[in-house]
Amino acid sequence: MTAPTGPTRLLDASGGADVVGLDAHLARWGALPDVSPKVLLDAVDRSGLRGHGGAWFPVGTKWRAVAGSGRSKPVVVANGAEGEPASGKDRYLLHHSPHLVLDGAAAAARAIGTDRVIVHVTAGPVAGVHAALAERARRRVDTCSFEVVVAPDRFLSGQESAAVATVNGRNPGIPTFVGIRSVRDQGVAGRPTLVQNVETLAHAALIARYGPEWFRSVGTADSPGTALLTVTGRWEAPRIVEVPYGTTLGKALGIDAGAAAGIQAVLLGGYGGGWLPTSTALTMPFTEESARGHGSSLGAGVVVLLPTGVCPLAEAARVVRYLEGEGAGQCGPCVNGLDVLATSMEHLAYRPRSLRGGVAALPTLCGLVEGRGACHHPDGVARFVRTAVDAFGDHAALHLSRGPCQTTRPFLSVPAPAASVAR
């Protein structure tokens, strides 16, 4: 079966189909090659594949750590619990090309020496995943066994320790403080556990077929391959696109100077990511290194183009209040710090003259929560606030001098408070 030659890889097999069934999948990609764990681990290592769930961790290193971490048989968790409200690429991939994800999970299981795979997804994709697994079982595609576990619809459901908590049936969707041990040593049922994002697994399924050199034939040396993005604000409705790393967003999304003039700023990486000035976001090389160099992250591939005519401070305040409600209330920054940050953002957005200390107080508050949680949730909220203050500084000055915007048409997707964690 021929390897894709262009920048479209994971979405290559669609042929316009809504769901790529097993026959179409095998016709396009063929069966997963029957190779040894060593060959798989070497291929993933040399490919330079990184995690596409947001952590950007080297996948080969993670697989080797789980493979060699203990005496009990490991477990693979194929993680499609996409809690980020502005992201839809994992749900899309699971719906559209479930067999690519399941092939990647089977390859991971073989590489780390297990036959147990748990597919961890929110309720939306469950029926499609069950249908795909039934097709594979009928045709005896797999040597490993699959289970499906439904994740709660929460922002942090996909966080590694939260996913394991859900599978273990204790505090579903809530990160767990595990001290010096990680889920790689002690996860599902106390076993070494590989929690891997579903897009990452789909890339691994293609690396297993076509090898690391093919994978590196697009992208850059440090950010090889392609990424699925959930893009909001470019078209009438959010859209999933696949882009090669190293290109620019302006080119990938076909945004010319005229269209760029209608964009206030760009949010990269989602609600735990950061805001960038439009010109920077559209012209910098689209890589994790560039995003980090500008104080953001590509996260799980969320791109939001915020249009003019929307109050960015009201949008940011809504998001920070939502994120505050999604903290698990276990650590100091979530218990004490995030509410203060959310309240300060609400002051700036709606009652700017009651913001004590002015805009300068916000980065100071961010410093009080950064690096102090058991997980990175407070760090993500702080990054969102810091970059909003930078990107919308002029708008904040207008609020402070003239008062808040009168029209606050909501633009960003923010779930209703009822979806937040009850505390």
Ligand code: SF4
């Ligand atoms: S930092 Fe917040 S979200 Fe993370 S484990 Fe602690 S309480 Fe939970």
